[in-house]
Amino acid sequence: MAQEKSARPAVEVDNASFNYREIKAVDRLSLQVPRGISFGLLGPNGAGKTTLIKLLVGLLKPKSGSIRILGEATSRKTAHLIGYMPQLHSLYSELSAMQNVDFFARIYGLSDKKERGQKVEDVLRLVEMWPRRKDSVMNLSGGMRQRVSLACALVHRPPLLLLDEPTVGLDPELRVTFWDYFTRLTGEGATLIISSHTMDDAAHCDSLVFMRAGTVIAGGTPDELKQATAKPEATLEDAFLYFIHLGDKQHA
Amino acid sequence: MPSHALTIAGRVIRQLIRDRRTMVLIILVPLVMMGLIGASFPDESVLDYIAPAMIATLALFFSFLLTGISFLRERSQGTLERLMASPVTRLDVVVGYLFGFFLFALAQTSIIIFFTIYVLGANFMGELWQIFIFQTVIIAGAVTLGIFTSTFARNEFQMVQFIPLIITPQIFMAGILWPVEQMPEYLQWLSKIMPLTYGVEGLRDIMLAGANLLDVGFELAVLIGFTIVTSILAATVLRRGAS
Numbered sequence: 254m255a256q257e258k259s260a261r262p263a264v265e266v267d268n269a270s271f272n273y274r275e276i277k278a279v280d281r282l283s284l285q286v287p288r289g290i291s292f293g294l295l296g297p298n299g300a301g302k303t304t305l306i307k308l309l310v311g312l313l314k315p316k317s318g319s320i321r322i323l324g325e326a327t328s329r330k331t332a333h334l335i336g337y338m339p340q341l342h343s344l345y346s347e348l349s350a351m352q353n354v355d356f357f358a359r360i361y362g363l364s365d366k367k368e369r370g371q372k373v374e375d376v377l378r379l380v381e382m383w384p385r386r387k388d389s390v391m392n393l394s395g396g397m398r399q400r401v402s403l404a405c406a407l408v409h410r411p412p413l414l415l416l417d418e419p420t421v422g423l424d425p426e427l428r429v430t431f432w433d434y435f436t437r438l439t440g441e442g443a444t445l446i447i448s449s450h451t452m453d454d455a456a457h458c459d460s461l462v463f464m465r466a467g468t469v470i471a472g473g474t475p476d477e478l479k480q481a482t483a484k485p486e487a488t489l490e491d492a493f494l495y496f497i498h499l500g501d502k503q504h505a
Numbered sequence: 506m507p508s509h510a511l512t513i514a515g516r517v518i519r520q521l522i523r524d525r526r527t528m529v530l531i532i533l534v535p536l537v538m539m540g541l542i543g544a545s546f547p548d549e550s551v552l553d554y555i556a557p558a559m560i561a562t563l564a565l566f567f568s569f570l571l572t573g574i575s576f577l578r579e580r581s582q583g584t585l586e587r588l589m590a591s592p593v594t595r596l597d598v599v600v601g602y603l604f605g606f607f608l609f610a611l612a613q614t615s616i617i618i619f620f621t622i623y624v625l626g627a628n629f630m631g632e633l634w635q636i637f638i639f640q641t642v643i644i645a646g647a648v649t650l651g652i653f654t655s656t657f658a659r660n661e662f663q664m665v666q667f668i669p670l671i672i673t674p675q676i677f678m679a680g681i682l683w684p685v686e687q688m689p690e691y692l693q694w695l696s697k698i699m700p701l702t703y704g705v706e707g708l709r710d711i712m713l714a715g716a717n718l719l720d721v722g723f724e725l726a727v728l729i730g731f732t733i734v735t736s737i738l739a740a741t742v743l744r745r746g747a748s
Contacts, residue, residue, distance in 0.1 A: 310590045332592040339590075341583035345516065347523045352516075359512045360591045389523065405587070 263444035269318035278304035280467035293461030301467035302448035336406035361409035513601025543625035556627035572651030630715035675701035
């Protein structure tokens, strides 16, 4: 049974729907994410990316369809398998960077003081915030807060990371640094699901889906998606527009 | 005991301690208020009669306000969403907040009690430790009421509007300024569902008539029941706006 679970994809979404009153945020969406890759959810604002991430993390329950995380149906029991970085910084501004990370380490069950201390230090060093660990979050810049927020999601070393627009508002240098972290994490076996609306992020993903109006309009590796346009110089932006037009034609 | 409640309580305490200005205000504001109220009384007998009611009211008011605003911030800054995505339960959050704020509310109430008795010179008959036990129950109810109420506010402006809605009617209908029996019958019924009515009645019995905790068992039971009910309500509606 355990073997069967470990062989299953990191995420399985089967025909899931969710609506906020009349607005269909996620509409009969299905996708599978293999383990150990960085997987992008790309789409414009309002495409349903954040709602999908909230469904995956268990904050929302699908109105229909099913969702499995690492072979298990989403529930409180799967919460410790996930590292979640919300769109907002979602940190306690009066507390220091280290106190924030330490708090989430405790919440995720790292009860041994020595082990927890080491993991907090490791993750703060990873995001290059160790020298500023004692500073209150309110005194940190936006980019630094993003790094502390990422550290809070990583500290318990979850096998699955759900990062909601983690690179938004970052300067180009920090964006590159973040992608270095992400590559290192997938190298260590973690699965990353990253939502974004920038094609620069899309190009870094091992695999991705384009989303629009709560559904997946196309999926594949960045190269596969570009090749689908049949234009040799096509960018991911061209590919996104190509699939939007294709969808519009099919609907017409 | 919910397993993560103490972790959350520890974080709440650390957060407040690091906010020095709030810490100073927590100590200073009740002193200034009690000082002004005390100075305005014409003679000692009025002070003796009003003191228990003021102690109960200020404890309810400050605890409600402090918890309500803090919990609202937990919601608006997105940390509640993060907590709800973690392995903690809703009861962990409510009990954690209850423990965390309890400490500060107790500190505030101690300042109020000592100032009223030793600076303003209010006379009292009951035992001091029994006054404290009774006060802790009032505070517990105020903290859980604050968490529950904050669920219905989206920002600090809205939360502040709940003070005239939830606290002020209790001040006028709990028998602080005039006996409950002198109010119209429908208001007397309304006063019966207000926790401050039982807080004021119980504390007056202890401080003015020398009653013990067993004598005010009914008031104590109502206040404990109120805390349990508001805790359950707060835990039930906690996720509102967190996702």
